[in-house]
Amino acid sequence: MVMTAVKQKSVDRYVRERDRFAEMLEMARLVPGDEGELYAKMFEILLDAKETIVDCVENDKPFIAGYFCNAPELFTAMGVPWFMVMESPFLQSSAPYVLSEIDATEHMGLGTDLCTAIRLPIYYIEEGLMPVPTAAVGLLYPCDATPMLQQVIMHNQGWKDVPIFSCDPPYTSDERAITYFAEELKRMVTFLEEHTGHTMDIDRLREVCEESNRTYSLWQDYNELRRNVPSPHGFTPGGSTAFAISQCFTAGDPRCTEWFDLLYKCGEARVKAGQGSIVGNPDWKERIRLFWFDILPFIWAEDFLPWLEQEWGAVVVMDMFGHCPYTLIDTTNEDTIFYGLAKRALIDAPMIRQARGTAENFSNDIRRIVPDYKIDAVIWPGHMGHKDGSAASGIMRRTCRELGVPFLHIGLDLFDPRYTSVDEIKDRVSEFFTGMGLG
Amino acid sequence: MSAQDAWRIFAEATRSLGNPEIDAWKAQGGKVVGFFCSMVPDELFTAAGILPFRMRGTGSTSTELADAYFTPINCTFPRHAFNQALLGEYDFLDGMVCINSCDHVRRVYDNWIQALDTPFVHVMSLPHKVDDPQVGWYHDDIAVLKEKIEGQFGVEITGDRLDEAIRLHNRIRALQKELYQMRRAERPPITGVQALEVMVAGTALPRERYLELLEEVVEEARTAPGVDGYRARLMIVGGELDDPEYVRIIEEQGGLVVTDSTCFGSRLMWEAIDEEDPDPVRSLARYYIQERPSCPRMCGDQPRRLAYVRDLVNEFRVDGVIAERLMFCDQWLVEHYMTGNDLKADGIPFLALDREYILSGTGQLRTRVQAFLEAIKGTSVTIRAGAQSLA
Ligand code: SF4
Numbered sequence: 001m002v003m004t005a006v007k008q009k010s011v012d013r014y015v016r017e018r019d020r021f022a023e024m025l026e027m028a029r030l031v032p033g034d035e036g037e038l039y040a041k042m043f044e045i046l047l048d049a050k051e052t053i054v055d056c057v058e059n060d061k062p063f064i065a066g067y068f069c070n071a072p073e074l075f076t077a078m079g080v081p082w083f084m085v086m087e088s089p090f091l092q093s094s095a096p097y098v099l100s101e102i103d104a105t106e107h108m109g110l111g112t113d114l115c116t117a118i119r120l121p122i123y124y125i126e127e128g129l130m131p132v133p134t135a136a137v138g139l140l141y142p143c144d145a146t147p148m149l150q151q152v153i154m155h156n157q158g159w160k161d162v163p164i165f166s167c168d169p170p171y172t173s174d175e176r177a178i179t180y181f182a183e184e185l186k187r188m189v190t191f192l193e194e195h196t197g198h199t200m201d202i203d204r205l206r207e208v209c210e211e212s213n214r215t216y217s218l219w220q221d222y223n224e225l226r227r228n229v230p231s232p233h234g235f236t237p238g239g240s241t242a243f244a245i246s247q248c249f250t251a252g253d254p255r256c257t258e259w260f261d262l263l264y265k266c267g268e269a270r271v272k273a274g275q276g277s278i279v280g281n282p283d284w285k286e287r288i289r290l291f292w293f294d295i296l297p298f299i300w301a302e303d304f305l306p307w308l309e310q311e312w313g314a315v316v317v318m319d320m321f322g323h324c325p326y327t328l329i330d331t332t333n334e335d336t337i338f339y340g341l342a343k344r345a346l347i348d349a350p351m352i353r354q355a356r357g358t359a360e361n362f363s364n365d366i367r368r369i370v371p372d373y374k375i376d377a378v379i380w381p382g383h384m385g386h387k388d389g390s391a392a393s394g395i396m397r398r399t400c401r402e403l404g405v406p407f408l409h410i411g412l413d414l415f416d417p418r419y420t421s422v423d424e425i426k427d428r429v430s431e432f433f434t435g436m437g438l439g
Numbered sequence: 440m441s442a443q444d445a446w447r448i449f450a451e452a453t454r455s456l457g458n459p460e461i462d463a464w465k466a467q468g469g470k471v472v473g474f475f476c477s478m479v480p481d482e483l484f485t486a487a488g489i490l491p492f493r494m495r496g497t498g499s500t501s502t503e504l505a506d507a508y509f510t511p512i513n514c515t516f517p518r519h520a521f522n523q524a525l526l527g528e529y530d531f532l533d534g535m536v537c538i539n540s541c542d543h544v545r546r547v548y549d550n551w552i553q554a555l556d557t558p559f560v561h562v563m564s565l566p567h568k569v570d571d572p573q574v575g576w577y578h579d580d581i582a583v584l585k586e587k588i589e590g591q592f593g594v595e596i597t598g599d600r601l602d603e604a605i606r607l608h609n610r611i612r613a614l615q616k617e618l619y620q621m622r623r624a625e626r627p628p629i630t631g632v633q634a635l636e637v638m639v640a641g642t643a644l645p646r647e648r649y650l651e652l653l654e655e656v657v658e659e660a661r662t663a664p665g666v667d668g669y670r671a672r673l674m675i676v677g678g679e680l681d682d683p684e685y686v687r688i689i690e691e692q693g694g695l696v697v698t699d700s701t702c703f704g705s706r707l708m709w710e711a712i713d714e715e716d717p718d719p720v721r722s723l724a725r726y727y728i729q730e731r732p733s734c735p736r737m738c739g740d741q742p743r744r745l746a747y748v749r750d751l752v753n754e755f756r757v758d759g760v761i762a763e764r765l766m767f768c769d770q771w772l773v774e775h776y777m778t779g780n781d782l783k784a785d786g787i788p789f790l791a792l793d794r795e796y797i798l799s800g801t802g803q804l805r806t807r808v809q810a811f812l813e814a815i816k817g818t819s820v821t822i823r824a825g826a827q828s829l830a
């Protein structure tokens with residue numbers, strides 16, 4: 001297949017990411033036991049996702065650009081390969097080239113106060129560094145930045161022939177809202193049928209939703225395990241990884257269920273053995289149970305998060321992406337399926353759940369998670385993109401005060417450690433723990 | 440009542456939150472409901488006999504109280520407006536209607552219900568697209584608000600009353616547009632500062648009363664000698680701009696603001712609401728979602744917004760566009776990024792300026808506008824020879 005220079009450039013980053021995952025997979029395979037298998041399966045899934053898109057680009061097969069929490073079971077049921085338009089900042093945030101790319105976004109005129117996870121994809125799109133799909137679908141929430149990313153896609157000359165449909169989630173969460181969003185999802189399916197050549201078979205969709213129901217049941221069971229003291233896992237698999245696998249890569253796919261099954265088994269074995277997040281160090285003890293109410297700071301995953309555990313015995317028992325109400329989809333008929341998908345997308349799916357509507361979900365989640373998971377402190381990292389959440393931080397603080405649990409608001413960029421340095425954050429957190437008599 | 444009186448009342452209403460007209464309204468037992476964002480259909484309140492007041496932070500000097508709720512990464516407009524509410528400056532309100540117009544404003548609702556005991560507080564759900572299903576959604580959302588107003592204030596908003604309110608608001612729009620159209624002239628009858636005063640006052644006064652005053656102002660403008668001696672004709676594009684002093688600084692450098700596309704500006708009145716539809720709620724929904732010039736949060740409508748700006752640039756013979764943005768506003772940041780690229784490709788000078796809600800950094804603003812006017816001099820075809828500063 002002949003690749004034009006433009007096309008080659010658009011996929012180069014993907015090839016690089018694919019190769020990075022291939023290396024990580026090899027490393028994970030060296031880790032013995034179930035946990036090694038868990039990591040290996042995760043990298044297999046990520047590698048496969050990258051390989052699929054590279055194959056689509058190289059061989060002119062239809063594929064779409066999509067968005068998280070946008071009922072990805074629909075893409076699986078239609079068999080249409082997709083990539084999450086914002087995935088690179090999340091998956092590659094620790095790659096050495098990301099900081100210079102962040103600088104480049106500023107030189108483009110995108111300033112410094114727009115979410116870095118949006119600035120980067122805008123940069124990739126505008127610079128021709130993202131695969132140009134057959135069609136694109138989006139979700140116009142959870143923040144102001146996401147519809148703006150959609151509009152840059154529509155505006156970009158290189159994507160001018162890409163048909164685009166964006167689902168519009170309402171601000172409310174009642175029956176009317178869910179029914180309206182279910183209709184939006186149906187319109188998205190019609191759009192995809194029209195533009196990708198893939199069709200929807202309702203029996204196949206039922207199968208996929210039943211599979212994803214199995215995933216969500218396992219996710220719930222697994223999170224029950226995290227209520228144990230010590231929690232079987234911390235920032236390692238369970239939170240963000242569970243979200244990514246179930247929402248971005250393998251929704252409604254048996255591989256996803258298998259992964260959650262293995263996750264459960266790993267967690268269960270640790271609980272039975274009385275093991276916590278760090279094993280193999282008899283002197284280590286879980287001393288502080290944290291609710292990290294945001295996305296985990298991936299970029300510091302090799303530094304800050306292990307530091308929390310090792311230095312303070314502070315374990316992220318629950319985070320925003322790990323928490324989900326796990327409502328199962330009623331697969332009786334087409335309408336119940338779409339209704340269930342809409343409800344899951346609007347009300348259950350992490351981050352959309354908290355950030356889409358009124359601030360009640362922030363306080364409700366704190367009220368539920370703090371006692372359920374025996375939380376000692378709530379940290380609102382205050383990612384610079386989460387302006388709605390920051391404007392709810394007063395409400396979170398008051399909720400924590402009512403519950404008698406300490407609350408810390410940091411203020412950082414999840415993707416750029418120059419915004420607030422890792423050392424500064426460590427100092428803030430240490431002062432907080434000390435001041436609150438924790439650890 | 441003369442045009443001079445009207446200008447005085449407009450200036451007064453723009454430079455403070457409350458004003459004597461509101462006091463008089465309240466003294467007669469009238470109700471006032473505040474609302475955020477130009478996408479809230481204020482015709483509903485007029486139909487209910489309630490004075491709709493567009494929320495601002497005018498007069499605020501600090502966000503100290505609001506900072507217990509918001510953070511430094513939040514837009515300073517809702518922070519100042521909320522601070523004013525916490526200080527009691529909004530105690531004249533009998534209700535407040537918020538909307539999910541952006542991540543910052545929508546949280547005013549959440550914080551307001553925590554901190555204040557205004558009798559009626561509601562949040563609207565504005566869709567993000569301009570297609571027919573979204574008109575349907577907003578129709579129902581407006582109907583929900585209508586019912587809530589009726590329940591809270593014990594009034595019935597009949598079809599006839601709503602039709603009448605729509606006609607009144609349309610009449611205001613038509614006159615405001617006429618005044619704007621006069622600014623296409625080589626010697627516009629009013630400055631950008633005055634235009635903004637006219638528009639802001641229109642969101643803060645009882646509407647019947649405002650219409651009378653507006654008629655005086657428009658009448659006077661029809662025969663006014665007009666402004667001259669400016670160096671360039673400017674257009675302001677952006678969001679929440681309700682402070683005439685900001686425009687004054689631009690005009691003091693010699694640029695005359697002849698038109699705009701802002702939230703308190705032309706987008707409020709360029710189009711009229713359909714008066715013929717037997718379902719006035721449907722007319723409102725269609726108007727707010729599809730017909731009026733949209734703002735960046737309405738996804739998929741950027742080409743129409745760009746066309747709107749381009750048309751105004753041509754119609755008003757604009758020499759340069761100033762794009763203002765309040766810091767931390769994602770919507771206008773990306774919108775300006777796209778508009779700037781498009782206008783520069785057309786050869787239209789474009790200056791993007793970030794600002795805080797209350798006037799600050801005026802030295803830098805002056806310098807940047809001066810430099811922009813110099814740059815325009817190098818590119819523009821409509822330079823006014825020998826022009827002096829308006830100051
Ligand atoms: S602000 Fe948060 S929700 Fe929005 S794009 Fe950034 S990371 Fe995602």
Ligand code: SF4
Nearest residue numbers: 514541678679765768
């Ligand atoms: S200027 Fe932007 S951020 Fe500020 S209130 Fe308006 S839309 Fe929201």
